[in-house]
Amino acid sequence: MVVVQRTNKVAFACYPQEISEELRSHMPSFEIYLQTLISQALDNNFLMEIYEENDDYFVERVKVIDELAEQRKKKILEIVDWSDQFRSSLDTWPCVNVMITKNADMCQACTKNPASKLSQLYGQPYNQQTLRSREPLPAELDAKNFEVCDRCSNISQMYNKVSHQKYDYYSQCKSTVTNMRVTHPSKHTTTILRDLLANDHWIMGLFRSMCTTWIKVDRIYQDEMEYLKKTGNETENPEKIVIEMENLEKTDNETENLEKTDNTENLEKNANETENLEKTDKETT
Numbered sequence: 001m002v003v004v005q006r007t008n009k010v011a012f013a014c015y016p017q018e019i020s021e022e023l024r025s026h027m028p029s030f031e032i033y034l035q036t037l038i039s040q041a042l043d044n045n046f047l048m049e050i051y052e053e054n055d056d057y058f059v060e061r062v063k064v065i066d067e068l069a070e071q072r073k074k075k076i077l078e079i080v081d082w083s084d085q086f087r088s089s090l091d092t093w094p095c096v097n098v099m100i101t102k103n104a105d106m107c108q109a110c111t112k113n114p115a116s117k118l119s120q121l122y123g124q125p126y127n128q129q130t131l132r133s134r135e136p137l138p139a140e141l142d143a144k145n146f147e148v149c150d151r152c153s154n155i156s157q158m159y160n161k162v163s164h165q166k167y168d169y170y171s172q173c174k175s176t177v178t179n180m181r182v183t184h185p186s187k188h189t190t191t192i193l194r195d196l197l198a199n200d201h202w203i204m205g206l207f208r209s210m211c212t213t214w215i216k217v218d219r220i221y222q223d224e225m226e227y228l229k230k231t232g233n234e235t236e237n238p239e240k241i242v243i244e245m246e247n248l249e250k251t252d253n254e255t256e257n258l259e260k261t262d263n264t265e266n267l268e269k270n271a272n273e274t275e276n277l278e279k280t281d282k283e284t285t
């Protein structure tokens with residue numbers, strides 16, 4: 001009871017202005033989405049089992065958040081003209097590293113502009129539904145490096161981020177769970193889950209970061225659409241994308257700093273607070 005009241009208070013204080021009512025309304029689904037990811041971090045069979053058993057409580061909420069991310073991916077794909085190979089590689093590999101290239105060949109993603117960057121995809125491929133690691137196919141291993149133009153480089157980094165945000169959050173849950181298990185080997189799985197879910201600040205930070213990425217995509221999509229309408233042709237607006245991407249990176253760093261301060265120590269502090277609250281709760285009842 002006490003814990004729930006605290007959740008509401010923190011949640012209201014943390015919503016930045018630019019997160020729309022519509023996005024905010026998905027917070028309850030996001031909390032269960034995150035609970036699913038923590039549960040998967042605690043038990044590698046969790047996602048597989050909820051889909052096998054068609055467990056509505058989790059499956060439906062995960063679907064809501066997946067769908068919001070999927071809408072952003074579709075928007076990005078509407079403003080680019082990428083080869084299937086490039087898009088599929090972005091979906092397979094969760095990380096991307098960008099370097100400057102001096103080759104003046106054509107962009108391998110859009111084949112319209114000269115390439116200026118080398119986009120190197122890497123990381124651990126995984127099953128999109130169960131988030132379990134999988135071995136890459138030989139064809140996938142052959143499609144990790146692309147010479148791309150500035151525009152495709154910028155937009156593809158955003159696409160990669162949206163595509164793998166769930167896996168990224170799962171990875172964060174996993175390292176937090178590992179840290180907690182190392183510091184408190186006797187802590188029961190249920191206690192770890194409960195402690196993590198009691199950390200409103202951490203949950204809000206992740207929700208805010210996810211919404212921020214989606215809002216950036218929405219903004220770029222809208223700008224591109226308006227630009228196309230104005231110019232009446234299919235000329236792209238590369239400067240705009242570069243500026244937007246710089247802003248995105250800035251916001252990302254800010255979010256990362258926020259997330260960094262929110263380490264296991266805070267989680268544990270939070271857990272102790274929860275225990276104290278529960279104690280007080282028991283005493284009063």
Ligand SMILES: [Zn+2]
Nearest residue numbers: 107110149152
């Ligand atoms: Zn390109």
